[in-house]
Amino acid sequence: MSIQVLQPRFRIEECLEAVRECLEAGWTGIGFKTVAFEKAWCDYAGLPQAHFLGSATFGLHLALEVLKRRLGWQQGDEVIGTPLTFVSSNHAVLHAGLIPVFADVDDSLCLDPEAIEARIGPRTRAVVFVGLGGNTGAWDQVVALCRARGLALILDAAHMAGTRLHGRHVGHDADVAVFSFQAVKNLPTADSGMICFARAADDAHARRLSWMGIDKDTYARTAPDGAYRWRYEVAEAGFKYHGNSIMAAIALVQLRYLEADNQRRREMAAIYRRLLDGARGLRWIDPAPGCLSSTHLVQIRVPARDRILAALAADGIHAGVHYRDNTDYALYADQAGTCPRAQAASAELISLPLHLGLGDDDLARVAARLRHHLG
Ligand SMILES: Cc1ncc(COP(=O)(O)O)c(C=O)c1O
Incomplete structure (x- = not known):
């Protein structure tokens, strides 16, 4: 028998039962299980906000878009990141119209605070820190550095579901943390992720942007008696990044x-x-x-x-x-x-x-x- 590097393990009967609930309810999209999983994740990780997405790749792009729009970053502003990561950490910076600037890693293979410091320039706006393999590296120093230099801090926590630092789940001291629940991650679904902002206003903005810029999702527009309100407002061009109830149903089982x-x-x-x-x-x-x-x-x-x-x-x-x-x-x-x-x-x-x-x-x-x- 060959041995693979990474492979998911699903609790198949429980997952099927949870998916069946969605199919029987006739609700497979945003809402229902996504709402339940967002709450379960906040409770589990002790984070104030969580919005369920189709992937962490979407989440990293969305994180930068939300911060860019709130903080007035311009095209061509710079974000410091690591070259030792899955490319989506860096593609996200490009997709947001920003420039990835690489700083070197330390022995933990995460970004080295001194190397970050050396790459800060007049157009630096943020740092994307990747917790490689679940490790936190020199996270505390990076937090201190970003605060001292007025930089936003994004934690690419794709590998970090369950990582604790000094006894607390990671994510609470970043401006935004993004988790992956892709098939071979610690909490496997098929493809999904979670974006967790520190600020409630950023979370609300991310929810609009993840659903085309529409101000109310379909679930919120469907009353308990089934009445459906069709009218909504659109103020900016968003994306189709939100997660769905099938993935959330699986995630709720796997989280246990x-x-x-x-x-x-x-x-x-x-x-x-x-x-x-x-x-x-x-x-x-x-x-x-x-x-x-x-x-x-x-x-x-x-x-x-x-x-x-x-x-x-x-x-x-x-x-x-x-x-x-x-x-x-x-x-x-x-x-x-x-x-x-x-x-x-x-x-x-x-x-x-x-x-x-x-x-x-x-x-x-x-x-x-x-x-x-x-x-
Ligand atoms: C470090 C890192 N960031 C981001 C991602 C993207 O995650 P997703 O597959 O959920 O888009 C991955 C996935 O492999 C990753 O390893």
Whole structure:
């Protein structure tokens, strides 16, 4: 049996039952389950606002659009971000008519506060911080820096469902945090995400913008007796970014298991750690002090990474890489060479197989083959 790097586990019967409720109610779109899941997420994460979306990619774009419009940012203003991320973190900046400026990462593979500081210029408006693999990196310093320099702070929390820092769920001290519930994330649906603003007014704006700029969603326009009010107002051109009840129904089920699933992920990380202790040339990416990571990823650095990945694949073990330095892509190549630590990490990183379908024997097999290939 081959071993995949990431794979969702669904509580199938419960999910089907929850989806059936939507189908029987005749309500699969925005409202109904999306409202219930937004409330459940606020309660779970201790955040004041949450708006359910079709994906975190939508959320990152929406976050920038809302802040840009409120704060009067201009086309061509700059947003500092990391080159070591999934491209949607940086595409979102481009989609908002802003310019991504890369700063280098530290040993946590998250943005280094000093590197951010060095990239701040007269047109810098915001920082997009990615909690890579669920790690918080130097988050507290980045918060302090953004406050001191008057920059907005967006947390790309795609990997961070369940991550706590100093005992509190992440997101509360960002201007906006965006979570992903895409199929292989810690809380898998198929595709969906959550945008969580600190300010209620930003949340209200995001709700209008995620539904074409319309001031009331269809659910809100349908009275309990079924009467449907067709008239609404549109003041600006929005997007079709909101989530739907089918995804929210699945999310509500999966949320019940998130804590236990994350606990198992941390246990698997500890097992890998024990089995690979002292392996030649291997370096670990550790959670920052005070961080109880969601452990979306277990990442290591190894020399001759490509050879090791190929050798593992020949054994039927499909490890991954999160991520390739974005300046290696043509779209961002103009910033090549600006982030040497990200570039070096990008050549050495491996994400070990990590999902709830793996038993301890699978982890032992991965560790044994990896040790063998490391020599
Ligand atoms: C760091 C990061 N940001 C954003 C996203 C986008 O998430 P979604 O697939 O929900 O759009 C991902 C998804 O892989 C991600 O890894």
